[in-house]
Amino acid sequence: MAGVATSTRQRSRIAPYLMILPALVYLAIFFVWPLVALARTSLSTMSGSVFLPTLTFAWDFGNYAEAFTTYREQILRSFGYAATATVLCLLLAFPLAYVIAFKAGRFKNLILGLVILPFFVTFLIRTIAWKIILSDDGWVVSALGAVGLLPSEGRLLSTSWAVIGGLTYNWIIFMILPLYVSLEKIDPRLLEASRDLYSSNARSFTKVILPLAMPGVLAGSLLVFIPAVGDFINADYLGSAQTTMIGNVIQKQFLVVKDYPVASALSFVLMSLILAGVLLYTRALGTEDLV
Amino acid sequence: MPNEIDRQLIARLAANRTSRRRFIGGSAAAAAALVLGPSFLAACGSDSSSQDAGGGETDESTLRVSNWPLYMADGFIAAFQAATGLTVDYKEDFNDNEQWFAKVKEPLSRKHDIGADLVIPTEFMGARLRELGWLNEISDAGVPNRKNLRPDLIDSPVDPGRKYLAPYMSGMVGIAYNKAATGREIRSIDDLWDPEFRGRVSLFSDAQDGLGMIMLSQGNNPEDPKMPAVQQAIDLVAEQKEKGQIRRFTGNDYADDLAAGNIAIAQAYSGDIVQLQADNPDLEFVVPEAGGTSFLDTMVIPYTTRNQKGAEAWINYIYDRPNYAKLVVYTQFVPVLSDMTDELAKLDPEVANNPLINPSQETLDNIYTWPALTDEQTQEINTAYAAVTGG
Numbered sequence: 001m002a003g004v005a006t007s008t009r010q011r012s013r014i015a016p017y018l019m020i021l022p023a024l025v026y027l028a029i030f031f032v033w034p035l036v037a038l039a040r041t042s043l044s045t046m047s048g049s050v051f052l053p054t055l056t057f058a059w060d061f062g063n064y065a066e067a068f069t070t071y072r073e074q075i076l077r078s079f080g081y082a083a084t085a086t087v088l089c090l091l092l093a094f095p096l097a098y099v100i101a102f103k104a105g106r107f108k109n110l111i112l113g114l115v116i117l118p119f120f121v122t123f124l125i126r127t128i129a130w131k132i133i134l135s136d137d138g139w140v141v142s143a144l145g146a147v148g149l150l151p152s153e154g155r156l157l158s159t160s161w162a163v164i165g166g167l168t169y170n171w172i173i174f175m176i177l178p179l180y181v182s183l184e185k186i187d188p189r190l191l192e193a194s195r196d197l198y199s200s201n202a203r204s205f206t207k208v209i210l211p212l213a214m215p216g217v218l219a220g221s222l223l224v225f226i227p228a229v230g231d232f233i234n235a236d237y238l239g240s241a242q243t244t245m246i247g248n249v250i251q252k253q254f255l256v257v258k259d260y261p262v263a264s265a266l267s268f269v270l271m272s273l274i275l276a277g278v279l280l281y282t283r284a285l286g287t288e289d290l291v
Numbered sequence: 292m293p294n295e296i297d298r299q300l301i302a303r304l305a306a307n308r309t310s311r312r313r314f315i316g317g318s319a320a321a322a323a324a325l326v327l328g329p330s331f332l333a334a335c336g337s338d339s340s341s342q343d344a345g346g347g348e349t350d351e352s353t354l355r356v357s358n359w360p361l362y363m364a365d366g367f368i369a370a371f372q373a374a375t376g377l378t379v380d381y382k383e384d385f386n387d388n389e390q391w392f393a394k395v396k397e398p399l400s401r402k403h404d405i406g407a408d409l410v411i412p413t414e415f416m417g418a419r420l421r422e423l424g425w426l427n428e429i430s431d432a433g434v435p436n437r438k439n440l441r442p443d444l445i446d447s448p449v450d451p452g453r454k455y456l457a458p459y460m461s462g463m464v465g466i467a468y469n470k471a472a473t474g475r476e477i478r479s480i481d482d483l484w485d486p487e488f489r490g491r492v493s494l495f496s497d498a499q500d501g502l503g504m505i506m507l508s509q510g511n512n513p514e515d516p517k518m519p520a521v522q523q524a525i526d527l528v529a530e531q532k533e534k535g536q537i538r539r540f541t542g543n544d545y546a547d548d549l550a551a552g553n554i555a556i557a558q559a560y561s562g563d564i565v566q567l568q569a570d571n572p573d574l575e576f577v578v579p580e581a582g583g584t585s586f587l588d589t590m591v592i593p594y595t596t597r598n599q600k601g602a603e604a605w606i607n608y609i610y611d612r613p614n615y616a617k618l619v620v621y622t623q624f625v626p627v628l629s630d631m632t633d634e635l636a637k638l639d640p641e642v643a644n645n646p647l648i649n650p651s652q653e654t655l656d657n658i659y660t661w662p663a664l665t666d667e668q669t670q671e672i673n674t675a676y677a678a679v680t681g682g
Contacts, residue, residue: 050666051392051419052400074681136491136553153490157553158538240490240539241532244681255389256496257670257677 042264166234182216433603436610467559480508503584
């Protein structure tokens with residue numbers, strides 16, 4: 001009897017490890033290994049022929065210095081665009097998520113469906129569609145021009161505003177959904193209680209709804225900000241020669257200039273800056289759980 | 292006859308939308324490369340080819356051709372198969388020179404099969420492969436029709452005696468403008484810097500195609516690309532970019548903006564504009580007064596080919612003027628064979644008379660070509676220009 005008990009206990013001790021094994025193997029092959037390879041490349045020096053270079057691992061931190069000093073402007077610009085887009089997403093998504101969660105009634109699923117619908121169309125096509133909407137001879141430009149609201153360039157397409165607009169539009173769904181989930185979870189009785197205690201609507205919002213929606217704000221901001229910083233499609237199609245983002249630089253370094261060490265170093269600089277930003281942001285908002 | 296015209300129009304419209312050098316597909320591949328990193332790509336390359344035995348194997352019944360999209364005429368392959376008894380495995384999987392090179396350099400450096408017996412890169416890429424020793428010589432016996440080549444193409448600075456790189460199509464790199472947007476005729480590079488067109492000019496991000504005509508406008512010649520002369524052109528582009536004159540640096544994606552009127556003047560490839568003109572008669576293509584450059588796509592046989600004879604038969608078939616005319620009528624680029632006017636006129640007189648497809652000698656005399664650059668030169672120019680074009 002004792003023997004059976006031990007083997008069951010042993011099996012139950014091994015079972016969890018067996019269950020996470022596939023995920024671990026997957027992570028090791030598709031995340032850890034490429035990441036280590038990228039880290040090694042970023043610290044290598046290139047030698048030999050130009051088009052078949054030999055990469056020698058040499059702890060060459062000069063790649064990082066070069067990446068950061070040469071492309072500081074594009075790095076700062078990317079963070080500026082992504083932060084602006086995140087704030088815009090939050091401002092646009094919060095009222096929408098609020099209405100869906102509290103006011104939509106039986107139309108809730110319909111509105112949610114409509115929010116998701118455009119995202120069935122591929123990212124690229126949606127971005128290119130904006131080129132047509134914002135084109136110089138289009139009605140948007142002439143309407144804004146008539147009321148004197150055009151940026152200094154006298155156009156919309158190929159300006160920083162088009163890029164920020166594209167980022168906002170393309171990633172806003174990742175703000176709406178987490179916000180909706182956290183607002184939906186709020187117990188209506190809490191709002192009733194605050195009203196019973198003579199709280200004004202504004203006070204209920206700042207004291208009850210907003211704190212309870214914080215996990216959604218945090219998750220949404222991260223889900224929008226992180227991909228937006230590294231994005232290069234929006235800058236490519238909606239931007240100009242003056243709106244290059246760091247994603248465009250990395251793409252070009254890998255595929256045209258073929259300076260793999262500097263390109264890898266840039267990827268790591270970007271990754272660490274995002275990580276640092278995310279940590280500060282999470283600390284500031286003081287939320288433990290993400291959703 | 293009306294049916295015939297309709298079909299051609301449809302072909303042109305289809306070609307517009309996804310012109311051969313178009314950028315969209317490339318962006319997705321670039322995204323993948325970004326995520327995965329170069330060493331991972333390299334690893335993929337060697338993994339997928341390691342099962343192939345490579346060099347030694349031959350298969351003389353099948354010919355595997357890898358070409359750019361929309362660079363082939365309807366029925367052409369069937370006719371070739373009927374004429375030679377070969378089976379052609381034709382793939383339109385060549386989208387971008389540099390990305391293709393990034394994909395095949397690993398297997399080719401180990402002499403592993405790359406799944407193609409004949410490939411059609413642009414001449415500079417073909418020259419790079421030849422330098423690396425990765426091409427087979429194309430025999431004279433296998434391609435007797437080589438004598439039909441344009442006299443200026445019979446020899447090449449990057450391939451003395453034309454032994455390895457067989458021209459397929461060529462085109463002019465010049466400027467295109469939208470008459471409705473400029474309101475006047477455009478003749479020279481100086482028009483690009485006219486403050487009237489501020490923010491409505493696009494340049495090529497490719498260094499050779501972008502800088503060649505600018506060097507010519509400064510009294511330099513891309514045929515003698517000394518770094519100070521190249522740098523002078525780069526500096527001018529940088530200055531104009533700072534002023535906000537240049538809206539975008541483009542690949543082939545200039546075409547939509549030009550047709551839509553967002554861009555008034557663009558550096559452009561002749562064939563693209565011929566295709567777009569069918570749709571938008573306001574578009575014009577000119578070789579700038581000081582001169583333009585050309586590009587040339589070439590058929591090459593990788594040294595891993597499994598069917599050398601078949602590949603040569605393919606080149607020879609294409610170098611037959613009546614066959615070649617069918618290709619040109621479809622692709623709208625400049626023929627690489629001489630005396631094509633009669634054959635083109637038989638199929639479509641409009642094509643034969645189009646100066647962008649059948650340019651006059653005077654125009655051809657104003658076209659300059661970059662010489663064979665060393666790898667170091669290419670890299671130096673690419674890096675310097677990339678710093679201006681944004682990364």
